[in-house]
Amino acid sequence: MSVSAPLARLGRAVLGALATTGRVAIFALDTVSHMLRPPFYGREFLLAVLQIGWLSLPVVGLTALFTGAALALQIYAGGARFNAESVVPSIVAIGMTRELGPVLGGLMVAARVASSIAAEIGTMKVTEQIDALVTLSTNPMKYLAAPRVLAATLTVPVLVAVGDSIGIMGGWLVGVNRLGFNSATYLRNTAEFLEGWDVGSGLAKGAVFGFLVALMGCYHGMHSGRGAMGVGAATKSAVVGASVLILASNYLLTEVFFSA
């Protein structure tokens, strides 16, 4: 017993993780199937777009601005070691659009949106509002989960696009004001080296991250435990789950998109 106890514990943990993965996958399929079948709750969808997209703009914008600015400084310092300071505009643009725009944008949205969705739905669960929805012949997956997940999948790419632009602008501001680049040259360099797929791949990542963020919020909210503690735990799990999934799927997507 003493020898196999750690193994048993490991086995239990692995089985638990697999079971959770299965439940999340079923939940995701169920959500998607509700997006495709009527009735559609347009008002819920528009509210979710407002909540997830519009109200996240300041956070995502500020994150991108400072990231782009810091990136320009770092690349300049790094590039100076082999006299390649001129790569700053193109590397900032590629770094922002391919990686930092979607990943940092996604993480900020995870913090803001996964938590608020999980807390909202979790509170509804705890106060029997989900039960009330069911007795009013309304499917909670269709009414709560589907509109939020759809809204996040569609709006996060837009947020990423805005973030990319602001991030590049942050790099340009630092480049021109602190590093002595000529404004027109900086912009020309950016435009010349940036390819469509740099931007497109980042937007595709954004869509996946948006889906994951809202999915985690809905899943953990719907499975919230009882009472305020239950909602607190659900909120935490939603943010942690969304963040880890973003980083893991980012690696996978990067492999798929860019490994030759």
Added chain:
Amino acid sequence: MIELLGVHKAFGANAVLRGVDLQVARGTSVVIIGGSGTGKSVLLKCILGLVRPDAGAILVAGEDATMAGREAFLARFGMLFQGGALFDSLPVWQNVAFRLLRGAKKRPRAEAREIAVEKLRRVGLGSEVAELYPAELSGGMQKRVGLARAIAAEPEIIFFDEPTTGLDPIMAGVIDELIREIVVEMGATAMTITHDMRTVRSVADQVAMLHEGVIRWTGSVAEMDATPDPYVHQFIHGLGQGPIAAVR
């Protein structure tokens, strides 16, 4: 109309329902009494399919409640939750008119709002609360909004989980009368959970007492007053002495 046969439900080691048998005839009003935590709310949730029983059968108009098409099945029900369960993201009138704003019973918005205001009036709330949000109401007002929502779509079967708890005596009387009216006028079948003996007397055609996971006793109000059953006697008179331990 509603038939429960040997319904069992346990939460882990806590065996709440241990073989509940109950018949409710169409158009009658049954009141369920029983100590706090005996599983009255769980019983209603089992019938609605919100809680899945471990064993036993639940038939509504002869159909197995767990098998029937969920949405059509639930369209016949109205439910007042013990805690109100109002949607706090929607104003009061949209809570009341929830069913009338979407799905099979959808109507024009203005008409739905009119119906909502009318139902609010019936539970003693003026039209000024219609635009408020649930969080802006007192506990008793929330309860009454929940009641208005339960009756808004004129369901055939209505469940009231403690409709008068938290209301002043006058308002409680109004609600008792309303429940009676709904049963008599609309011919609805009602199941009411209450701890208020006045509600029992004014609302019940049939009283059922849930104790230790089974329906311990059932009968009319007159029979309830006359029964020699010591459990019922202790309960309806609120006695500290008797077979039901007061300190649990």
